[in-house]
Amino acid sequence: MSVFTALLLPPLLAAALAAAVPYRRAVGWAGGGLALVSLGAALDLGRRVLAGGAVAAGPQEVLRADALSALLAACVALVAALAAWFGPGLGPGDEPRRARRFHVFAPLFAFTMLSAVTTNNVGLMWVAIEATTITSAMLVPLDVTKTSVEASWKYVLLGSVGIALAFGGTVLGYFDFVSLAGSREAVLNWTVLRAAAPALHPPVMQLAFVFLLVGYGTKAGLAPMHTWLPDAHAEAPAPLSAMMSGVLLAVAVYAVVRWKAVVDVAVGTAFSSRLLLALGVLSLTIAALSLVIQRNYKRMLAYSSIEHTGLVCIGLALGPLGAVAAMLHLVNHTLAKATMFLLAGRILRRYRTTEIARVSGLLQAMPGTGWLFLAGALALAGLPPFGLFVSELALVRAGFAAGRPWLMGLVLALLGVAFVGLLAHTNRMLYGPPPAEAGTGPESRWPLVPLGACVGALMVLGVMLPPPLAHLLARIAEIVTP
Amino acid sequence: MSTTFSQLSVLGSSLALLYGLILLWRRGVPAYIAAFAGQSLVLAGVTAVVAVFGGQRDLYWVAALLVLVKGIAIPALLRRMERRFRAERELEPYVNTATSLVIAGLLVLVGYGISRPLVALSRLPTRGGMPLAMGLVLVSLFVLVSRKKAVTQVIGFLMLENGLALLAVLGTYGIPLIVELGVFLDALLGFLVMQIFVYRIHETFETIDVERLSRLRY
Numbered sequence: 234m235s236v237f238t239a240l241l242l243p244p245l246l247a248a249a250l251a252a253a254v255p256y257r258r259a260v261g262w263a264g265g266g267l268a269l270v271s272l273g274a275a276l277d278l279g280r281r282v283l284a285g286g287a288v289a290a291g292p293q294e295v296l297r298a299d300a301l302s303a304l305l306a307a308c309v310a311l312v313a314a315l316a317a318w319f320g321p322g323l324g325p326g327d328e329p330r331r332a333r334r335f336h337v338f339a340p341l342f343a344f345t346m347l348s349a350v351t352t353n354n355v356g357l358m359w360v361a362i363e364a365t366t367i368t369s370a371m372l373v374p375l376d377v378t379k380t381s382v383e384a385s386w387k388y389v390l391l392g393s394v395g396i397a398l399a400f401g402g403t404v405l406g407y408f409d410f411v412s413l414a415g416s417r418e419a420v421l422n423w424t425v426l427r428a429a430a431p432a433l434h435p436p437v438m439q440l441a442f443v444f445l446l447v448g449y450g451t452k453a454g455l456a457p458m459h460t461w462l463p464d465a466h467a468e469a470p471a472p473l474s475a476m477m478s479g480v481l482l483a484v485a486v487y488a489v490v491r492w493k494a495v496v497d498v499a500v501g502t503a504f505s506s507r508l509l510l511a512l513g514v515l516s517l518t519i520a521a522l523s524l525v526i527q528r529n530y531k532r533m534l535a536y537s538s539i540e541h542t543g544l545v546c547i548g549l550a551l552g553p554l555g556a557v558a559a560m561l562h563l564v565n566h567t568l569a570k571a572t573m574f575l576l577a578g579r580i581l582r583r584y585r586t587t588e589i590a591r592v593s594g595l596l597q598a599m600p601g602t603g604w605l606f607l608a609g610a611l612a613l614a615g616l617p618p619f620g621l622f623v624s625e626l627a628l629v630r631a632g633f634a635a636g637r638p639w640l641m642g643l644v645l646a647l648l649g650v651a652f653v654g655l656l657a658h659t660n661r662m663l664y665g666p667p668p669a670e671a672g673t674g675p676e677s678r679w680p681l682v683p684l685g686a687c688v689g690a691l692m693v694l695g696v697m698l699p700p701p702l703a704h705l706l707a708r709i710a711e712i713v714t715p
Numbered sequence: 716m717s718t719t720f721s722q723l724s725v726l727g728s729s730l731a732l733l734y735g736l737i738l739l740w741r742r743g744v745p746a747y748i749a750a751f752a753g754q755s756l757v758l759a760g761v762t763a764v765v766a767v768f769g770g771q772r773d774l775y776w777v778a779a780l781l782v783l784v785k786g787i788a789i790p791a792l793l794r795r796m797e798r799r800f801r802a803e804r805e806l807e808p809y810v811n812t813a814t815s816l817v818i819a820g821l822l823v824l825v826g827y828g829i830s831r832p833l834v835a836l837s838r839l840p841t842r843g844g845m846p847l848a849m850g851l852v853l854v855s856l857f858v859l860v861s862r863k864k865a866v867t868q869v870i871g872f873l874m875l876e877n878g879l880a881l882l883a884v885l886g887t888y889g890i891p892l893i894v895e896l897g898v899f900l901d902a903l904l905g906f907l908v909m910q911i912f913v914y915r916i917h918e919t920f921e922t923i924d925v926e927r928l929s930r931l932r933y
Contacts, residue, residue, distance in 0.1 A: 374915070377915065
């Protein structure tokens, strides 16, 4: 069995199983197990890529994984597995109808993201990313309320329009290639485009990149196309928010990185860097200011995602050093944000509100969740000893090395604003007396183990770079540098 | 022969753009649906013309799918939706009709401007239609931001897709078939999901005026 089969088939099987039989707890367990198989395959893929370079399969090498794909696939599979185990239907008192819907669409959502990062064909990558909108939009209003319907409408419309523009960019890139070579064989393959890139025409590729950046940038939650993101991430059920915030944004950034690698060869890096810097700084600014005025902790986490995606974009514009820092930051953010949204789901269950002002005494009412939430917030704020501190530091150093001290000053100031906003709100939630209705009953312990492990991994990343990850990042630097 | 070819492709693109302008000019949803169906058939026609003159046999399949999915199936679903929400018309868009048409004219000019490198580069006889397709893309985007009813926005989105499909077929004689099939599947599923949400908006808000969707701020 090929590694791609082991990666992509389990989520499909899980969805088919959940769709085929009426929901019972065994279906949820099976889905969780299959997600773990997929995660194992993703890790194996990483191992193979490190051992022997890119792995390819299928007619016209339609499936291909290099270091960049392997890193993203591991992130997606990890968060998908977490979501499967934290999804509705495994605990007591979950409605079977909701549970079934979740266990059909969440694996499909994971499948579309995994396909997007492992296909070599940029057309199919687009198809897969468009399909992420469809599969995830079905899950945002798992509970039909006015706000969740509103959020999902904004999400599906803006997401679809954005992604349609990315299709326009893909067509323009293809157009340039066909005008040049005339051949139609497998030319939408990224490897072919990359090899042909030196001969592509700068004006057309520039236009294509604008379309692609606006299109995939909408999915990535870059300002000013970010308006759907806080709504959708706040209204979605917690495991879905974890997938959307933790990895969907990363997958959209991945698509931009793939195209940037082609466009930079054709046009030079200055063009894409300027655009990425503009969108990145704008996102960072809007997110930092919005973080300060938040009253809802799920929206707070959503704006923090915009902040970090903006930061990743800035990193991508700062040369190879910056790109490596950005990719490391992506991994750190995936771990931190998936954990935080799952914790937020636990808080919501206990307190029955998403308002920051009505959550207090978290450390007293739910000590395990509270301490992990504190650790996650410190990590997101960019404090040591967590991984995000290291990647932000690397990013800022790359900025100074690239000769942009003023820009880095601005970035640091905005990070400071975000820091204050995030920690002030978290502080309010952690201390004080817990409201009576939140109760002081014991919290379920076992879910804290995987979340604790994620926080632990963030701490490990804060003090050292594990050698396999370091090697993957070095390979990625080769891929993204023209 | 190739002049007939290029004339037909420019004619088709112009018709597609004109159908797009109906969204800005008329007020009734039935007119929008008819315009979308007509535009899809024109797009299928252009695709078939490219298939004949350009010798691209894959494109016959694409043209047939276009007729079936976008010419017949989606308009039928849209009409069903329209019957349900008959009372809701695009009475007060954010931008009035006259201004909208002026802006649309400017957008078509912009479309010409940004397509210049494309037309300069292409050697295909169909290249003359590309600026019009780009114009349609921009006009559809304008419809999306300036109209308030969920149904109008859905149709604007469908026309945006048509514009991009037109750009693809004129510029490249069609993208590879496997990708094309994926795009079709996504377009159909995406539309079905949007349709579900339009019904749901109506159930929960008792209107499909998206201006009322304003509970989520900041």
